[in-house]
Amino acid sequence: MKKTETRIQKKNHSAIKSAGLKVFAQFGFRGSTLDQIAAESGLSKPNILYYFASKEAIYEALLAQLLTDWLQPVRDIDPAGDPVEEILKYAKHKLKMSRLYPRESRLYATEIIxxxxxxxxxLTGELRDVVENLALLINHWADAGSIRAVDPYHLIFSIWAMTQHYADxxxxxxxxxxxRDHFEDAEQYLEDMLRRMLTV
Amino acid sequence: MKKTETRIQKKNHSAIKSAGLKVFAQFGFRGSTLDQIAAESGLSKPNILYYFASKEAIYEALLAQLLTDWLQPVRDIDPAGDPVEEILKYAKHKLKMSRLYPRESRLYATEIIxxxxxxxxxLTGELRDVVENLALLINHWADAGSIRAVDPYHLIFSIWAMTQHYADxxxxxxxxxxxRDHFEDAEQYLEDMLRRMLTV
DNA sequence: TAAGAATTTGACCAACTGGTCAAACTGACG
DNA sequence: CGTCAGTTTGACCAGTTGGTCAAATTCTTA
Known part of the structure; x- marks a missing residue:
């Protein structure tokens, strides 16, 4: 069972993760140092290791959180909703995440690269399953004639590629x-593209 | 003036750059070590520093080469050619580079991230100019009614994003x-997408 | 083939790395 | 206020890092 965190623990765990995100997203795991994270978080190096067992533990905590946040919106796609609008909703959500959390996006990108x-x-487990289900749904929509028939996998890849591009x-x-802000126009372009691709 | 390289110099410069590409593309500049490059190239560490002044010099030599190869295809777009086919030709060329040189793509990606x-x-000089010219050309094509009016910058971003996604x-x-090879289907999807976007 | 140029290497260095630890400090609570 | 769990830190360590250098080896060419 998980003991409730003290006020100080909550503050410091959060400060370390925030600093770690900033540093890891820029330099990758191997390129980042505990000293950088220490400087960024305002804590001393030994103090950081009091809250996290190792440099790797910080990194993994960040990745774990990230994967949850990444996957949820895919699961939120409603099979009973309007197909084009559901896909659009997902793409816009993904784009918004790129705007609001570019560091998370970059951390993920460096890990994948x-x-x-x-x-x-x-990737070969949870992610693959979630994407496979979405692909089935898209194919089902295409069979029903609600959207134009496109390769569902490449459709998904193209949404990921474009949205993450603006962050990474x-x-x-x-x-x-x-x-000047490019996300406004990016959203319009993305919507235009997806509607063209999905409308018969 | 540049002295002609000896046989050995040519061989070793190439071996070091090849090894450096492999290592830097995976770990980024800070995450890579000369020992890794030495092991990968089969040369000793001091010998590597006999051919390149520093770790940074290797990295910069790779980046310089890369930028040249990256920009040339954009310049090769023919203003007098058929608009849709010219853009398609460029996109396919870019995709082919992702398939043939994924490490170069990843090296570039880590640097940008x-x-x-x-x-x-x-980026703010040569690249910006080249892209600006291309954007003007695309707008010109759109004004002439040869292609549908789209935001030229986001069109270019989407081509870059999608093609590099398959490498990075x-x-x-x-x-x-x-x-199984995904580049075949990716090319088809990309072509379909661009034709839909550019055809009135 | 001999000499000089080009190449290669082992030994080395100072700075930095992730991580440890005992000692000191702080805050919450009876 | 006293106590003790929770927190913080300076000093330290062994391994790694980019880079140096003099000496040894190998090539090239007159």
């Missing part, structure tokens, strides 16, 4: 697009 | 799609 050494089992490649987007 | 500390000037997130794609 590095070959997902710590979460490969989740933010410096590049900003270098080209300028500093 | 980390905030592009070493190539930000290229390869483990995730494979976890879901299985080990």
């Amino acid at each position: 590095q070959g997902a050494p710590r979460i490969k089992s989740v 490649f933010e410096v590049q987007v900003k270098a080209i697009w300028g500093e | 980390q905030g592009a500390p070493r190539i930000k000037s290229v 997130f390869e483990v995730q794609v494979k976890a879901i799609w299985g080990e």
Whole structure:
């Protein structure tokens, strides 16, 4: 059973995870140091290791949280809803997560690019299952004629690719697009694209 | 002026860059070590530093090469060609590069995710200019009625996002799609998407 | 083939790494 | 106020890091 956290524990666990997210998202696991996380969180290095067993434990706590948040919106897609609107709702939700939590997106991206050494089992397990179910649903919608027939997997990949691009490649987007907000227009473009793809 | 490389220099420079690409693409600059590159290239660590001044020099040589290869296909787009086919040609070329050179793609991705500390000037300079020109061309095509009016920047972002996704997130794609080649179907999906987006 | 140039290496270094530990400090609560 | 669990830290450690250097080895070419 889980003991309730003290006030200080709650504060410090949260400070460490927040600092870890910032550092790991930028430098990856191997490129990040406890000293960086210590400096970022305002705690001393030994104190950090009082709250987390190791550097790896911080990283894994972040990944675990991330995967939960990532997968839930896929599960929230309503098979009884309007197909195009449901897919659109999901895509917009994903885009909003990119805008609100770009560091989480980047942390995930670095983990995947590095070959997902710590979460490969989740990818081939939970993630795969969830996506397979969604693909079945999309195919079912296509068979029923509610949407145009498209490869469901590549449809999903394209939604992921585009939404995450705006978070992961933010410096590049900003270098080209300028500093003004690009998410507004991105949403419109994404909606236009998906409607064109899904409407007969 | 550049002295011609000896046989050995050519061989070793190439071996080091190849090894560096492999290591840097996986762990990013800070996460990679000279020992890893040494082991991967079959050379001793001091010998590597005989050919490159520092770890950073190897990384920068790779990035410079990369940016050239990345930008050229954009420049190769023919303003006099058929608009849809030209954009399609570019997108397919980019996808082929993701299939043939996934490590280069990942190296670039890690650099951008980390905030592009070493190539930000290229992003806001050369890259920005090249993309701006392409955007003007696309708008021109749209004005002439040869393609549907779309935001040219987000069109370009979507092509980049999707093509690079198959290289950078390869483990995730494979976890879901299985080990069989996904690039074939990806090309078909991409073509379908772009034709839908660009055809009136 | 001999000499000089190019290449390779083992030994080494200072800075940094993740992590430990005993001692000191702080806060909550009877 | 006293006590004790909970918290914080300075000093420290062994392993790793990027990089140096003089000496040894191998190539090339006159």
